[in-house]
Amino acid sequence: MSEAFVVIDLESTDREPEKAHIVEWAALVLFPEWFGQGGVQEHGGLVKPPVQIPAETSDVADAPTWDVEQQKLAALLTAGTIAVAHNAEYERTMLAKLEVPGLRWLCTYKAACRVWPDAPGFSNETLRYYLGLGTGRKDQQAAHSALHDARVTAQILGELLRTGTSIEDMLVWTEQPAMLPTCPLGDWRGRKWAEVDAGFLLWILRKIHDREDVRFCANAELERREKERAAARPVGVGTPADEDEVPF
Numbered sequence: 001m002s003e004a005f006v007v008i009d010l011e012s013t014d015r016e017p018e019k020a021h022i023v024e025w026a027a028l029v030l031f032p033e034w035f036g037q038g039g040v041q042e043h044g045g046l047v048k049p050p051v052q053i054p055a056e057t058s059d060v061a062d063a064p065t066w067d068v069e070q071q072k073l074a075a076l077l078t079a080g081t082i083a084v085a086h087n088a089e090y091e092r093t094m095l096a097k098l099e100v101p102g103l104r105w106l107c108t109y110k111a112a113c114r115v116w117p118d119a120p121g122f123s124n125e126t127l128r129y130y131l132g133l134g135t136g137r138k139d140q141q142a143a144h145s146a147l148h149d150a151r152v153t154a155q156i157l158g159e160l161l162r163t164g165t166s167i168e169d170m171l172v173w174t175e176q177p178a179m180l181p182t183c184p185l186g187d188w189r190g191r192k193w194a195e196v197d198a199g200f201l202l203w204i205l206r207k208i209h210d211r212e213d214v215r216f217c218a219n220a221e222l223e224r225r226e227k228e229r230a231a232a233r234p235v236g237v238g239t240p241a242d243e244d245e246v247p248f
Helices: 055-060 066-074 088-094 108-115 124-130 146-162 167-174 198-207 212-232
Strands: 005-012 022-030 040-046 082-085 104-107
Touching (some): 005 088, 005 146, 022 066, 022 146, 040 066, 040 146, 082 088, 088 108, 104 108, 108 146, 124 146, 198 212
Parallel strands (some): 005 082, 082 104
């Protein structure tokens, strides 16, 4: 494994990237030898946003602006680097203006959904406890500080690689909608996709247009069932007519 990773976490003023301003950033540069024995460089700092901030975050009042801090981060993201984040879509959107040529992204959230579908949840903190990665509170940094969260993401990445999950698979999954382990809608909420009625899966494709991940999962399950049926058909038997496929 020769790839160098930069694990990134951003803390900001809003959950929506279009409205958010960064107040803290952290980046862990992981060299291949880290996966076994050290090799980590930690970077980061506080950022003064261009908007009014609440009293509890007033420690950034004297911090540099993002125009200054982003240059430090950009210097770590060289061509060929794999940028890693948990729910990378957020960091990717926030950092789009850096425009690093050849930069690839790897989302540990999307990978975890596929590799550990039985986990009780897929947030950084839930996975930290589920995977037995330590309490984290022994460190000076607490959850939802950029450095702490970047460290946890790095640990999750290490666990993913130890399962034998390939980097290339994770890069592909990052470019796709999340493969949610269970259905989040209606009477089938919390049930595995293999248990969901085919009629409901088709209803999702017809009616749900604002949840790309849900549509992706419903379509993937229908395709899986069709492949399963095709494999079970006797040789020479064709595909049934469309009306025979409708399960209601």
